[in-house]
Amino acid sequence: MPVLKADQIAATPVKPGVQRRVIHLEELMTVVIDFDNGPWSVPEPMHQHVHEQTTYIAAGELIFFCEGEPERRLKAGDLFYVPSNKLHTIQLLSEKARLVDSFNPLRDDLLPK
Structure with a gap:
């Protein structure tokens, strides 16, 4: 299906305060990915x-950490990218956030079982 309507597709819980939708x-x-468990x-x-x-920050504020790079404070409208096999993570600074991640190739571990 070429369309994913957020109000018609149930999000998959990842852990308390985190849920995701995949296309x-x-x-x-x-x-x-929607977060409502911040700040951390x-x-x-x-x-x-x-x-x-690649990740687009659609809402919220965070710190992005990537191996070999200085930490970056990012907010809604900012983007970051992660090359293959680079260590990386985030720290949520706001109560809520929405991130839009794109991956190539597909992450089989995120596909519905």
Whole structure:
């Protein structure tokens, strides 16, 4: 289906205060992640994956951490990218946030089971 309507598709809970919606083609995936559990006193643990990633901050404010780069304070309207296999994470500064992640290739671990 080429359309995902947020008010018609149930979000998948990730953990308390975090939920996501996923749409994808064969080689491109977009994930909308909503947070309502901020602000966080510490960042999430660093992680990495083989997928290239871009992220648009649609709402909220955060600190972005990426291996070998200075930490960056970002707000709604900002974007960041993560090259393949780079350690990275975020720390939510606002109560709520919405991130729009794009991945190539698909992240099978985020597909509905």
